[in-house]
Amino acid sequence: xxxxxxxxxxxxxxxxxxxxxxxxxxxxxxxxxxxxxxxxxxxxxxxxxxxxxxxxxxxxxxxxxxxxxxxxxxxxxxxxxxxxxxxxxxxxxxxxxxxxxxxxxxxxxxxxxxxxxxxxxxxxxxxxxxxxxxxxxxxxxxxxxxxxxxxxxxxxxxxxxxxxxxxxxxxxxxxxxxxxxxxxxxxxxxxxxxxxxxxxxxxxxxxxxxxxxxxxxxxxxxxxxxxxxxxxxxxxxxxxxxxxxxxxxxxxxxxxxxxxxxxxxxxxxxxxxxxxxxxxxxxxxxxxxxxxxxxxxxxxxxxxxxxxxxxxxxxxxxxxxxxxxxxxxxxxxxxxxxxxxxxxxxxxxxxxxxxxxxxxxxxxxxxxxxxxxxxxxxxxxxxxxxxxxxxxxxxxxxxxxxxxxxxxxxxxxxxxxxxxxxxxxxxxxxxxxxxxxxxxxxxxxxxxxxxxxxxxxxxxxxxxxxxxxxxxxxxxxxxxxxxxxxxxxxxxxxxxxxxxxxxxxxxxxxxxxxxxxxxxxxxxxxxxxxxxxxxxxxxxxxxxxxxxxxxxxxxxxxxxxxxxxxxxxxxxxxxxxxxxxxxxxxxxxxxxxxxxxxxxxxxxxxxxxxxxxxxxxxxxxxxxxxxxxxxxxxxxxxxxxxxxxxxxxxxxxxxxxxxxxxxxxxxxxxxxxxxxxxxxxxxxxxxxxxxxxxxxxxxxxxxxxxxxxxxxxxxxxxxxxxxxxxxxxxxxxxxxxxxxxxxxxxxxxxxxxxxxxxxxxxxxxxxxxxxxxxxxxxxxxxxxxxxxxxxxxxxxxxxxxxxxxxxxxxxxxxxxxxxxxxxxxxxxxxxxxxxxxxxxxxxxxxxxxxxxxxxxxxxxx
Amino acid sequence: xxxxxxxxxxxxxxxxxxxxxxxxxxxxxxxxxxxxxxxxxxxxxxxxxxxxxxxxxxxxxxxxxxxxxxxxxxxxxxxxxxxxxxxxxxx
Numbered sequence: 001x002x003x004x005x006x007x008x009x010x011x012x013x014x015x016x017x018x019x020x021x022x023x024x025x026x027x028x029x030x031x032x033x034x035x036x037x038x039x040x041x042x043x044x045x046x047x048x049x050x051x052x053x054x055x056x057x058x059x060x061x062x063x064x065x066x067x068x069x070x071x072x073x074x075x076x077x078x079x080x081x082x083x084x085x086x087x088x089x090x091x092x093x094x095x096x097x098x099x100x101x102x103x104x105x106x107x108x109x110x111x112x113x114x115x116x117x118x119x120x121x122x123x124x125x126x127x128x129x130x131x132x133x134x135x136x137x138x139x140x141x142x143x144x145x146x147x148x149x150x151x152x153x154x155x156x157x158x159x160x161x162x163x164x165x166x167x168x169x170x171x172x173x174x175x176x177x178x179x180x181x182x183x184x185x186x187x188x189x190x191x192x193x194x195x196x197x198x199x200x201x202x203x204x205x206x207x208x209x210x211x212x213x214x215x216x217x218x219x220x221x222x223x224x225x226x227x228x229x230x231x232x233x234x235x236x237x238x239x240x241x242x243x244x245x246x247x248x249x250x251x252x253x254x255x256x257x258x259x260x261x262x263x264x265x266x267x268x269x270x271x272x273x274x275x276x277x278x279x280x281x282x283x284x285x286x287x288x289x290x291x292x293x294x295x296x297x298x299x300x301x302x303x304x305x306x307x308x309x310x311x312x313x314x315x316x317x318x319x320x321x322x323x324x325x326x327x328x329x330x331x332x333x334x335x336x337x338x339x340x341x342x343x344x345x346x347x348x349x350x351x352x353x354x355x356x357x358x359x360x361x362x363x364x365x366x367x368x369x370x371x372x373x374x375x376x377x378x379x380x381x382x383x384x385x386x387x388x389x390x391x392x393x394x395x396x397x398x399x400x401x402x403x404x405x406x407x408x409x410x411x412x413x414x415x416x417x418x419x420x421x422x423x424x425x426x427x428x429x430x431x432x433x434x435x436x437x438x439x440x441x442x443x444x445x446x447x448x449x450x451x452x453x454x455x456x457x458x459x460x461x462x463x464x465x466x467x468x469x470x471x472x473x474x475x476x477x478x479x480x481x482x483x484x485x486x487x488x489x490x491x492x493x494x495x496x497x498x499x500x501x502x503x504x505x506x507x508x509x510x511x512x513x514x515x516x517x518x519x520x521x522x523x524x525x526x527x528x529x530x531x532x533x534x535x536x537x538x539x540x541x542x543x544x545x546x547x548x549x550x551x552x553x554x555x556x557x558x559x560x561x562x563x564x565x566x567x568x569x570x571x572x573x574x575x576x577x578x579x580x581x582x583x584x585x586x587x588x589x590x591x592x593x594x595x596x597x598x599x600x601x602x603x604x605x606x607x608x609x610x611x612x613x614x615x616x617x618x619x620x621x622x623x624x625x626x627x628x629x630x631x632x633x634x635x636x637x638x639x640x641x642x643x644x645x646x647x648x649x650x651x652x653x654x655x656x657x658x659x660x661x662x663x664x665x666x667x668x669x670x671x672x673x674x675x676x677x678x679x680x681x682x683x684x685x686x687x688x689x690x691x692x693x694x695x696x697x698x699x700x701x702x703x704x705x706x707x708x709x710x711x712x713x714x715x716x717x718x719x720x721x722x723x724x725x726x727x728x729x730x731x732x733x734x735x736x737x738x739x740x741x742x743x744x745x746x747x748x749x750x751x752x753x754x755x756x757x758x759x760x761x762x763x764x765x766x767x768x769x770x771x772x773x774x775x776x777x778x779x780x781x782x783x784x785x786x787x788x789x790x791x792x793x794x795x796x797x798x799x800x801x802x803x804x805x806x807x808x809x810x811x812x813x814x815x816x817x818x819x820x821x822x823x824x825x826x827x828x829x830x831x832x833x834x835x836x837x838x839x840x841x842x843x844x845x846x847x848x849x850x851x852x853x854x855x856x857x858x859x860x861x
Numbered sequence: 862x863x864x865x866x867x868x869x870x871x872x873x874x875x876x877x878x879x880x881x882x883x884x885x886x887x888x889x890x891x892x893x894x895x896x897x898x899x900x901x902x903x904x905x906x907x908x909x910x911x912x913x914x915x916x917x918x919x920x921x922x923x924x925x926x927x928x929x930x931x932x933x934x935x936x937x938x939x940x941x942x943x944x945x946x947x948x949x950x951x952x
Contacts, residue, residue, distance in 0.1 A: 583926070583930065586921075586923035587923070610923075617922075617926075618939075755937075
């Protein structure tokens with residue numbers, strides 16, 4: 001930690017302090033903070049709390065309260081400005097700042113976004129961002145895990161707090177004057193547990209206690225009743241407790257306080273009281289009987305309700321829930337939801353609405369409807385599909401019972417959203433049809449505009465372009481007349497997406513214009529959604545470069561790491577695969593898989609990408625990926641999911657020479673692709689039938705490169721694929737050509753690492769008697785890691801000398817533009833964001849040898 | 862975690878010096894592997910030292926390729942394998 005702080009004058013860093021509860025993370029951070037402060041450094045300290053639903057940005061509020069930084073003025077304002085202000089302050093600080101975020105396993109969504117935001121920019125500050133968390137609780141699907149995955153590797157250091165060795169426990173025992181016998185074995189070296197056990201010393205004659213709880217409770221029960229009351233009061237207050245609040249709850253005498261501190265259970269820190277460790281607090285709280293537990297929380301709630309200023313709503317909700325106080329839940333949970341939404345803590349926004357709806361009691365049906373609308377919105381932004389559907393159905397029943405058909409229709413149509421998320425497209429279409437029937441004859445109002453927008457959206461998803469555009473135009477006209485921006489923009493997105501398939505330029509312009517308008521008003525999430533729509537649509541129609549740029553920007557802009565980001569990333573994997581950047585494609589697909597819900601469309605598209613990658617490399621695991629994709633694609637009954645899955649199945653069947661398998665795969669989607677008029681899907685699926693010799697070439701309705709290829713015009717097909725930046729498909733077309741073209745195809749397959757295609761082509765060439773078929777690239781050692789070309793290596797070496805692009809251009813006698821390209825390619829291939837990072841990585845891995853030498857270390861297996 | 866057999870070719874022949882340099886080279890490989898959750902179990906080397914057959918545990922074929930690239934090692938083929946031995950059917 002100290003090394004990081006010393007290096008921070010050059011470059012900021014993230015320190016991840018990980019370990020189980022009680023292992024000593026806080027002690028380590030406290031020691032680092034004390035040492036840093038002693039050297040005159042600034043320490044900012046914030047902790048996440050164990051409230052049932054955490055208070056948004058609680059750690060930042062801690063820092064603001066204790067240190068009065070400049071960003072405090074922006075706490076109530078919009079989030080991008082707040083995050084920027086925090087970063088700016090870290091950047092401008094004199095000397096290194098140690099910013100501690102404690103117990104991040106409890107962090108709310110807004111805090112997680114802050115960690116991601118700061119973490120990715122920390123290198124440009126003079127700060128060390130120290131984040132502590134219980135690694136055993138941060139499972140693969142824990143939200144913190146996703147954030148950690150987004151932090152740049154170069155900027156982060158993992159500090160795993162070790163368990164104490166037997167010797168260390170012995171040292172600790174001597175310092176406490178206790179007998180260490182058996183303590184190391186009983187505690188496994190957990191620092192907190194070991195200390196507690198040693199302090200308990202001789203009092204625990206009846207053998208070694210089984211748990212921390214036993215040790216803490218033994219000490220607790222040794223106290224007189226008035227001290228126990230004090231200990232109970234502090235136990236029901238997560239985090240730290242204000243002295244004034246504890247006075248109101250338990251009225252401890254100074255002697256009681258002294259006794260509690262002397263017992264080693266509590267610590268006093270100015271106006272705060274807290275357990276020496278969270279584990280001890282939980283031990284005492286969970287030992288309370290249900291009746292006492294409820295009563296204590298009720299007393300806290302009462303005391304807090306009277307406090308000025310009013311405490312955070314999330315805190316009131318926590319105690320109201322534990323006090324089973326329905327009236328208080330009904331009062332505070334909706335307020336807490338609003339507060340969470342304002343701070344951009346989406347998960348907490350949903351969690352508070354869930355508490356209100358499930359445990360509160362609305363005054364009347366109007367309020368019930370307000371709550372359910374709030375909950376439905378929260379579920380939809382969080383992609384909680386089952387809950388969203390259920391809530392929308394409840395709303396529909398309520399509106400129907402009141403005879404409010406327009407609203408009933410709106411929420412019926414809205415059910416198509418979660419239904420599509422569950423890949424139930426037929427049910428989604430039915431929801432839209434029902435909604436249309438409901439609004440029949442109703443005057444045109446905002447609900448009608450939303451229903452039409454839903455129709456437009458659903459038709460677009462099902463690739464019924466003409467219908468989608470027609471509904472979209474009606475929805476846009478009405479929404480514009482009503483001045484209803486939400487409905488208007490929903491319709492613009494879906495109409496623009498539908499147009500990508502028929503008038504790509506119009507569609508692209510509509511979506512990019514919308515993205516710009518949203519960007520201009522500071523709506524990052526909305527900008528990302530529009531860009532993601534352009535990127536996925538252009539990926540499906542093979543505008544690959546544009547698709548890649550839009551998807552990357554969308555991923556960067558999405559703040560909360562949620563379902564939408566994963567969908568954009570799954571498409572990025574498919575796009576990179578087509579572009580022949582297979583390593584990056586694999587990394588993107590694998591990034592999605594452990595994160596997406598098991599049954600969503602991001603998983604589906606990532607599995608398709610992975611299956612295709614493994615097939616083309618001849619790697620194992622393609623069949624597993626196909627099986628996973630099929631399970632999701634086939635019940636969806638929708639083209640955009642079924643066709644990619646069918647195509648990769650056909651490719652797999654072709655690879656194992658299974659003609660019947662090709663036919664079965666193609667027939668599962670080709671009729672639908674023809675019915676919708678989707679030239680790329682029709683083209684790819686027809687191509688496989690033709691390769692299988694199962695059908696004469698049928699070029700009608702096929703995208704041009706496929707039609708050319710089936711017509712035997714391999715050279716034009718190869719040129720068309722080259723123009724689309726699809727090297728694998730280009731090589732596949734060249735392999736149909738003359739000897740020269742086949743040699744060219746072989747070189748491309750070898751460069752890509754397409755072993756099966758290369759091997760098959762070599763066999764054909766040898767069988768045809770061609771001599772001197774080049775042996776594979778795989779058989780020569782790889783001179784340049786990451787597939788850098790010779791020119792790119794040269795540029796990288798000059799970058800390492802610190803030259804700027806113009807200087808490099810002068811040295812290598814090339815234009816600055818060409819050098820710009822090389823530099824961009826080097827960064828992309830190395831998967832780094834800056835020149836410095838590229839050079840560091842090359843130096844670290846030792847392949848930035850002086851010109852003339854190869855990078856191969858020539859060792860080992 | 863799946864187990865993979867990785868076939869590699871070294872046309873010029875493979876040599877790991879039996880000294881400190883060799884040890885450092887192997888340590889470096891192991892560190893890179895660990896970054897990606899990959900474990901090198903052991904390898905068989907052909908008599909002429911131009912082919913190796915390496916047994917690895919790793920989360921995916923992509924991770925195997927990633928560490929191969931970072932370690933500057935060639936990959937000819939990756940096969941997913943499981944253990945079978947003469948005592949497989951005996952208790």
